[in-house]
């Protein structure tokens with residue numbers, strides 16, 4: 001009984017390690033100094049998570065960003081990007 005429990009626990013740990021290696025904690029970052037307010041990222045966001053405010057892009061307050069990276073790919077000025085994070089903020093995504 002104890003051996004079975006130990007085996008199950010080891011298996012669980014190995015599965016957990018594998019999953020954690022495949023997913024990363026990420027966060028969307030905006031550099032307002034480089035944003036020229038062209039709106040390309042806003043147009044291509046599949047979740048309508050972005051908006052232009054005073055000529056600069058920003059995440060809507062109740063956004064549903066899924067960190068797909070579309071905005072980063074489309075921005076001609078590298079002003080919006082996804083950063084991998086250490087620590088406890090951000091979202092876990094593949």
Ligand code: SF4
Pocket residue numbers: 034035036037038039040041042056057074075076077078079080
């Ligand atoms: S695509 Fe880039 S420059 Fe254009 S609004 Fe978005 S972040 Fe700003």
Ligand code: SF4
Pocket residue numbers: 028044045046047048049050064065066067068069070071072
């Ligand atoms: S990462 Fe994807 S969902 Fe999030 S703001 Fe950019 S385009 Fe929209």
